[in-house]
Amino acid sequence: xxxxxxxxxxxxxxxxxxxxxxxxxxxxxxxxxxxxxxxxxxxxxxxxxxxxxxxxxxxxxxxxxxxxxxxxxxxxxxxxxxxxxxxxxxxxxxxxxxxxxxxxxxxxxxxxxxxxxxxxxxxxxxxxxxxxxxxxxxxxxxxxxxxxxxxxxxxxxxxxxxxxxxxxxxxxxxxxxxxxxxxxxxxxxxxxxxxxxxxxxxxxxxxxxxxxxxxxxxxxxxxxxxxxxxxxxxxxxxxxxxxxxxxxxxx
Amino acid sequence: xxxxxxxxxxxxxxxxxxxxxxxxxxxxxxxxxxxxxxxxxxxxxxxxxxxxxxxxxxxxxxxxxxxxxxxxxxxxxxxxxxxxxxxxxxxxxxxxxxxxxxxxxxxxxxxxxxxxxxxxxxxxxxxxxxxxxxxxxxxxxxxxxxxxxxxxxxxxxxxxxxxxxxxxxxxxxxxxxxxxxxxxxxxxxxxxxxxxxxxxxxxxxxxxxxxxxxxxxxxxxxxxxxxxxxxxxxxxxxxxxxxxxxxxxxx
DNA sequence: GCATTTTATTGATCCGGATCAATAATTCTG
DNA sequence: CAGAATTATTGATCCGGATCAATAAAATGC
Numbered sequence: 001x002x003x004x005x006x007x008x009x010x011x012x013x014x015x016x017x018x019x020x021x022x023x024x025x026x027x028x029x030x031x032x033x034x035x036x037x038x039x040x041x042x043x044x045x046x047x048x049x050x051x052x053x054x055x056x057x058x059x060x061x062x063x064x065x066x067x068x069x070x071x072x073x074x075x076x077x078x079x080x081x082x083x084x085x086x087x088x089x090x091x092x093x094x095x096x097x098x099x100x101x102x103x104x105x106x107x108x109x110x111x112x113x114x115x116x117x118x119x120x121x122x123x124x125x126x127x128x129x130x131x132x133x134x135x136x137x138x139x140x141x142x143x144x145x146x147x148x149x150x151x152x153x154x155x156x157x158x159x160x161x162x163x164x165x166x167x168x169x170x171x172x173x174x175x176x177x178x179x180x181x182x183x184x185x186x187x188x189x190x191x192x193x194x195x196x197x198x199x200x201x202x203x204x205x206x207x208x209x210x211x212x213x214x215x216x217x218x219x220x221x222x223x224x225x226x227x228x229x230x231x232x233x234x235x236x237x238x239x240x241x242x243x244x245x246x247x248x249x250x251x
Numbered sequence: 252x253x254x255x256x257x258x259x260x261x262x263x264x265x266x267x268x269x270x271x272x273x274x275x276x277x278x279x280x281x282x283x284x285x286x287x288x289x290x291x292x293x294x295x296x297x298x299x300x301x302x303x304x305x306x307x308x309x310x311x312x313x314x315x316x317x318x319x320x321x322x323x324x325x326x327x328x329x330x331x332x333x334x335x336x337x338x339x340x341x342x343x344x345x346x347x348x349x350x351x352x353x354x355x356x357x358x359x360x361x362x363x364x365x366x367x368x369x370x371x372x373x374x375x376x377x378x379x380x381x382x383x384x385x386x387x388x389x390x391x392x393x394x395x396x397x398x399x400x401x402x403x404x405x406x407x408x409x410x411x412x413x414x415x416x417x418x419x420x421x422x423x424x425x426x427x428x429x430x431x432x433x434x435x436x437x438x439x440x441x442x443x444x445x446x447x448x449x450x451x452x453x454x455x456x457x458x459x460x461x462x463x464x465x466x467x468x469x470x471x472x473x474x475x476x477x478x479x480x481x482x483x484x485x486x487x488x489x490x491x492x493x494x495x496x497x498x499x500x501x502x
Numbered sequence: 503g504c505a506t507t508t509t510a511t512t513g514a515t516c517c518g519g520a521t522c523a524a525t526a527a528t529t530c531t532g
Numbered sequence: 533c534a535g536a537a538t539t540a541t542t543g544a545t546c547c548g549g550a551t552c553a554a555t556a557a558a559a560t561g562c
Contacts, residue, residue: 414548458550477558
C-alpha cells in the first residue's frame with residue numbers, strides 16, 4: 001500500500017507539509033517538542049499524488065488512516081437507496097478526511113480526487129499509540145473531531161432551512177475562505193467539482209444550480225465561465241448566505 | 252455547581268447507571284478493570300433531576316463536562332440569524348450531550364430538558380486525565396465522536412434530500428429504536444417535544460408536521476392523541492422513511 | 503374557575519425548486 | 533479528428549410544502 005510513497009524525513013519538510021495541509025491543526029498549536037515532532041514525522045507519509053477520479057478509498061474499505069489534504073480536492077460520497085451518488089463532503093487543502101470511519105473500522109463512504117491531489121496519510125493506530133505519551137495530542141484529536149461535529153451541525157441547519165441561493169452562496173464562501181487562509185485569491189478560483197456534485201451536496205437539482213450561477217452572474221455577484229469563478233461581491237454573497245455559521249458566533 | 256448532586260459511590264450503582272444511560276457506551280465494551288471503573292466512578296456524578304424547561308447549559312456557557320442522558324429527554328438548540336430557535340438535536344436516554352463543545356471550550360448551543368430528566372455529568376478534564384492511563388478509554392472516546400459525526404452526516408443527507416413524510420417517519424423510528432433498546436414498548440410512547448420543536452428540527456413548518464400526523468393516522472400508520480403516539484405499522488413507516496441510514500449498511 | 507396565552511389543527515393560496523424536455527457545449531475514445 | 537458520451541444551460545410545467553388565516557384545544561396565570 002505505502003510502497004511508492006515518499007516518506008517525509010526531515011523537520012523542515014514536515015513543517016512545510018503542515019503549512020500546506022493543515023497538519024498544523026494537528027501539531028502546531030501544541031508547540032510540540034522536537035522529538036515529538038520527529039515521532040509524528042516518522043508515522044506520517046506523503047502519498048504520491050492522486051489523479052482526477054482516483055479513489056483515496058472506497059466505501060467499505062478497512063479504516064487504517066486519516067488523510068490530510070495538502071493540495072487539490074477530494075469528494076466523499078455514499079449511495080442513496082436508489083443507487084445514485086450522494087456527495088457528503090468536499091475536502092479542500094487543510095482538511096481531514098476519514099474522521100467518520102473510526103467507530104465502524106471501515107469507511108462508510110468513498111473518497112475520490114476531483115483533480116490532481118496530494119494527501120498525507122496518518123496511520124491511525126500509530127497516531128493513537130503516540131498520543132498516549134504525547135500530552136496534548138490526544139486532546140487535539142478530540143478537538144478536531146468536535147470541530148467536525150460542529151461544522152456538520154451547521155451544515156444540517158442550512159440544508160434544513162436555507163433557500164437554494166443561500167446554500168450555493170455559503171458553499172462559494174467556504175471555498176473562498178479556504179483560499180484566503182492559504183494566501184490564494186479568495187475571489188478567483190476554479191471549481192474542481194461538477195455541477196452535479198455541487199447539486200448533490202447541496203440537496204438541489206443540477207438545473208437549479210446551473211440557473212443560480214446564471215442568476216448570480218446577472219446580479220453582478222460573480223462571473224462564471226465553466227469551472228472558473230470570480231466572486232465580485234463577497235458582501236452581497238454573505239448577505240444572501242445569511243450571516244451564516246451562527247453556531248460559531250456565540251462563544 | 253455540583254453541591255446538591257448525588258455522587259454515585261458504589262460499583263453496583265454505577266453499573267446500573269451505565270445500563271440506564273448508556274455510559275456503557277463509554278465503559279462496558281472495554282471490559283475495564285474494577286479499579287478503573289472505580290476511578291471512572293469517582294469522577295462521574297449523577298445530577299439531581301432537571302424539570303421541564305430547565306437548562307442543562309446555556310449557549311456560550313463554558314464547557315466543563317459531557318452529559319449522558321439517563322432518563323427523560325433534552326433538546327439542544329441555537330438561534331437563527333432572525334432570532335428564532337433552531338433545534339439542533341433531541342437527546343434520549345443513552346445519548347451524550349456536549350460533544351460539539353470540546354473545540355471551542357464553550358457551548359455553541361443551549362440544552363434544555365423537555366421533561367423531568369436525569370443526567371450523569373462527566374467532567375471532561377478529569378476524563379481526559381484518566382484516559383491517558385486507561386488504555387482503550389481514549390480510543391473509546393474517539394469512537395464515540397466518530398459515531399456522532401457519522402450520525403450527523405446521515406441527518407444531513409435526509410435533511411437535504413428526503414420528503415417531509417420521510418423525515419417525520421425517520422424521526423419516529425429513531426425514537427422507537429431507542430425505546431426498544433431500553434426494553435420499553437417501541438410502538439407506544441409519548442413525544443416530549445412540541446410540534447414546533449419537531450418542525451424546527453426537521454426543517455419543516457409546524458403546519459406540515461401537524462398535517463403529517465393526521466395523514467399518517469388516516470393511512471393507518473399510527474394513532475396519535477396529542478403527545479401520545481402508537482405506531483401501528485413500523486414496516487410501513489420504514490418504507491416511507493426510505494431504507495434509511497444507508498451510511499451504516501455498507502460496512 | 504375564568505381569562506389569557508400558548509400550542510395544535512385545518513383550510514386556502516402561493517411560490518421555490520423539482521421534473522420533464524430540448525439543445526448546446528465539453529470531454530472522452532478510438 | 534470525428535463520433536459518442538457526458539455535462540451544462542435554458543425553457544415549460546407541476547407539485548410539495550411554506551405561508552397566511554381562522555379556529556380549537558391545552559396549558560398557564562390570577
